[in-house]
Amino acid sequence: MKTVGVAILGLGVVGSGTYKILRDHREFYKQTQGVDLSVECVLEINKQKALDLGIEESKVSDNIAEIVSNPNVDIVVEVIGGVEPARSFVLAALHSGKSVVTSNKELFCKHWHELERAAKRTNAGLFFEASCVGGVPIIRTLIDGMQANVITNLTGIINGTTNYILTRMAREGSNYADILKDAQALGYAEANPAADVEGYDATYKLSILSSLAFHTKVPLDKIYREGIADLKTCDIAYGNELGYTLKLLAIGKNGKDGIEVRVHPAFIRKDHPLASVNDSFNAVYLKGDSVGDIMLYGRGAGDLPTGSAIVSDVIYAATHNDVKYATFKNTQQAEKGVKFITDFRSRYFIRFTAKDKAGVLAKVAGIFAKYNISIIDLIQKGEDCENIPIILITHETSEFSVRRALEKIGELEDVVSVDSMIRVEG
């Protein structure tokens, strides 16, 4: 039986999970995959972490050169995260002809081409299933399951932290700041939560997923981004009354006019399959021209779910000789002809506060009409007070028109404030 040596760079949450899976399933993989996966060494400065996992001291190193020159290592697993030193370590491994399996979405979406070039030079493999949506095999599905399709739409809940926070805000009616604090205490959010709650993490993943889905590199800077920090609990409740659930969506569309990529909070109808993706679960909804609608659902993060994706890539790398790159085949960079749409179209949930005076609604309606925006639903919350909240949902219209209309509405004498503008999708 073929023995394949694995090195793990970094024993953080995902690295430890990966080690445990490889350790506990070694016999199982021999039986079911016909390959003996042996962890030959780990790169970890904190030696105690390795010893606690039962790794022999002789297999622990703090020197990447030692690892990439080890002839027993065939596959290098990079689970350090961030760009440096992960990038240099991955390049060193590829230069030495080792195949690389990585969970590093930031590194991958920022340096995809550099890594791919390095891999091709030495005929090394490069795999990154674990970079997106944890244990859900979305990359394998895009490459080997839906490749017969022209994919036109991709809509994902691809960040577990924000989905956990939004699920609890909806369930408990509590505000963002309180739930975030609790999520941090429980380990669902980082001490510095910016990467998650401001949507950066989702843009990294959307860059990778939409590049694969649309067969062209979608650079990070083409992705419109809004986080969840400014969301108000009352808007979640108002949306609920109207039949909608609020989610942080990652949206990719590929149409005749170009590619549209954005990450922002959005309402979706409660009967949409994505609406019941709750807590830290993730899901990706895809539309292919032949297959129609498909959804993949599962855990998007965590030591063992992400480790599952890494080890699946390790097994794939260990048992396939002629398929080295799990990337797109045809395009070296964003094609020159690709157009990215900035003035996208959506429906909109809008909330503003007006003085309780006759004629306000007529003026507001007039402004919407001027910008060709038609309204589906309008609720005036008739509370007994001077200022009343007004909520409306528009038909599909352009983002720029809505923004201009809201500016004008904000200038009306009897409008106290324009409070919320949330897109409505799906």
Add this chain to the structure above:
Amino acid sequence: MKTVGVAILGLGVVGSGTYKILRDHREFYKQTQGVDLSVECVLEINKQKALDLGIEESKVSDNIAEIVSNPNVDIVVEVIGGVEPARSFVLAALHSGKSVVTSNKELFCKHWHELERAAKRTNAGLFFEASCVGGVPIIRTLIDGMQANVITNLTGIINGTTNYILTRMAREGSNYADILKDAQALGYAEANPAADVEGYDATYKLSILSSLAFHTKVPLDKIYREGIADLKTCDIAYGNELGYTLKLLAIGKNGKDGIEVRVHPAFIRKDHPLASVNDSFNAVYLKGDSVGDIMLYGRGAGDLPTGSAIVSDVIYAATHNDVKYATFKNTQQAEKGVKFITDFRSRYFIRFTAKDKAGVLAKVAGIFAKYNISIIDLIQKGEDCENIPIILITHETSEFSVRRALEKIGELEDVVSVDSMIRVEG
């Protein structure tokens, strides 16, 4: 660029869909997959069908020998269905060294080993993604996405016809026979609906899926099977009151005591992701020891969704040289040590009709207690009549105990009839 020749055996619904996808995407596959897929010939007795699709007359044949001896054909797509002549045709193709892509679940689950042996003899490929759950890449996921996991549970809604009928029975409150008639008129059910409504189709797919998930051949005759023809609309309504949705489930479990495989109607909680899989949609819910819960959702049938799975396999076969068999690596037949569980455990929804007399419930409760069955929920529908329906839901217990208890209950003087026993899962 490599040109790969394809032959399609049979231009029925799936064959025609496959041809259309290959025809309309030829340039797209050249660009994105680096391969030119050319349909070299089709096997079809009804020549007009081929001409209507725009296939040149010279490419239409009614002779399998002509096709398998054609040096321009590399991949043979079998979409005839049924065992013969599909089996002979597939064997002929494999003997000639052609790779085979099939959507034929019945053939595959009944003759898997024979086909696999034939493929290995000539080093031909053998692919069957389209045999299960249409366009949903469940086979690819089991083989290349979740292979790092010991899979313990597989629960699927894998037959579109029955799911369509059950969805409409629940939504409209109509009875089985009326909805079936309508489904037949609309093309959702066959004129002879037995394969679907009696659960055979689902057992074929469950045999294939559980064999892959549990790494051992699960023969058809080990699968317990019940169809949907006897279901009563009132039970769907009673279940709904209690928070459950009724589905035809395919269930596979792999535990310490053995493998358990069954296809039967079952209630699942409304908040389970499978509960919102409606109409002709399909889904498979899997539990892996590392990845946790995963669900794949999509269209399980239809010309283009199933064609999507076939063409994905064709592309895979055309672009991979060293991976010939998309089957399990280790087991030639059901391992001798594998135990199959027949007395499985479940919760149970039970409905019986009793005379409205004091003491009936006490007697019934006594019988359940004797068989160690404890009850979660009991509803007595207090309608003003002589005979009243009683509904109860049990805690988890063994199938044999429930059957014995119901026999005894049926023998009670004051029990008019035992009407329904439906398992409760998930």
